[in-house]
Amino acid sequence: MAEATDLGADSWAWALAPRLAQFTAVARHEHVTRAAQELGMPQPTLSRALVRLEEDLGVALFARHGRTLSLTPAGHAFRASAERMLTDLDRAAESLRADADPSAGKVAFGFLHTLGSETVPGLIRTFRADHPRVRFQLVQNYGEAMIERMRAGDLDLCLTSPVPDYPDLVARRLDEQKLRLVVPDDHPLARRKRIRLAEAAGELFVTLEPGFGLRRITDALCAEAGFTPRVAFEGEEAETLRGLVAAGLGVALLPPPAVPRPGVAELTVTAPRAVREIGVAWVDGHQDTPPVAAFKKFLLSRRGVLLPR
Numbered sequence: 289m290a291e292a293t294d295l296g297a298d299s300w301a302w303a304l305a306p307r308l309a310q311f312t313a314v315a316r317h318e319h320v321t322r323a324a325q326e327l328g329m330p331q332p333t334l335s336r337a338l339v340r341l342e343e344d345l346g347v348a349l350f351a352r353h354g355r356t357l358s359l360t361p362a363g364h365a366f367r368a369s370a371e372r373m374l375t376d377l378d379r380a381a382e383s384l385r386a387d388a389d390p391s392a393g394k395v396a397f398g399f400l401h402t403l404g405s406e407t408v409p410g411l412i413r414t415f416r417a418d419h420p421r422v423r424f425q426l427v428q429n430y431g432e433a434m435i436e437r438m439r440a441g442d443l444d445l446c447l448t449s450p451v452p453d454y455p456d457l458v459a460r461r462l463d464e465q466k467l468r469l470v471v472p473d474d475h476p477l478a479r480r481k482r483i484r485l486a487e488a489a490g491e492l493f494v495t496l497e498p499g500f501g502l503r504r505i506t507d508a509l510c511a512e513a514g515f516t517p518r519v520a521f522e523g524e525e526a527e528t529l530r531g532l533v534a535a536g537l538g539v540a541l542l543p544p545p546a547v548p549r550p551g552v553a554e555l556t557v558t559a560p561r562a563v564r565e566i567g568v569a570w571v572d573g574h575q576d577t578p579p580v581a582a583f584k585k586f587l588l589s590r591r592g593v594l595l596p597r
Contacts, residue, residue: 308370309374310329311349311370315349315350315359319355320335320355320357347362348360348362348363350363390579390582392421393423393578394423394577394579395422395424395444396425396442397426398437398443399427399428400428400430400448400449401525406596407594411586411594412424414586415586422583427446430501431446431448431449431450434448438457438570439456444570444577445570445580446568446569447462447566448566448567448569449501449566450501455572458570460591461566462590462594463592464563464564465543465563465595466563467505467541467542467543467562468541468543468555469488469541470529471533471539471555473534473551475539482556482557483556483557483558485513485559485560485562486559491538491539492519492539493510493520493541494523494529494533494537494539494540495517495529495540497522498522502542509557509560521537526543533552542554
């Protein structure tokens, strides 16, 4: 995110911004009266504003010729900069208006990697059946990174797990997903259908890196089962871990795959209750644009049926 520019009350931008449109209108017409008519303001008021602008800058921007004016060299240089700034401001305002358009605006939406292959595409497809022109800016990341991007204003809302509990966020639980103990298909446990997690206490685990929600859940479930997992590998993506399990590097607690993967067996964990909650979160107090409000309402309507069954 770009570093914010200091635009305090003593900055040139603060002092000049309200007068740029007035200056460029006079520069374009080279006539104060015609510029005042275009701007819808009294001619004496505009004349005084121009004089104050030149006094503030300490530079003559116009040469006066009776009722007409012409730009000085300094005025020509300042006009080019002023018009660029006004053009940029106009484009920024139009972009904001376009993003907030109820029928064709933008939703900046974050979600976990494990929800990207099936869940999120299905959600967007269903939502766009009624909102076909709404645009999505999609971000895949782990939970804490998405929360920081929401706080920075880069995301409107996100699907994450565990459901966050921070005073500056609003979060709603939408669904839960069973986690399975994934083992190599030639592992002695592969013949089992069900297992208590304590029975895997002696195994090496492959897990997501610290900071990922699924890693926190894995550590908590293992602790509840009475052991600390011995970690052989830490990664950033669940399907990579499933592949490493197939290669015999260890076992893993993972959500179900979108497509069954050869080389592994997936066991139901009977104790402790191995699930992860999926929720939607947003920054408290932020006013939603119409497209964001519509998508948020849609997500909340999916409570209990968010995930494919």
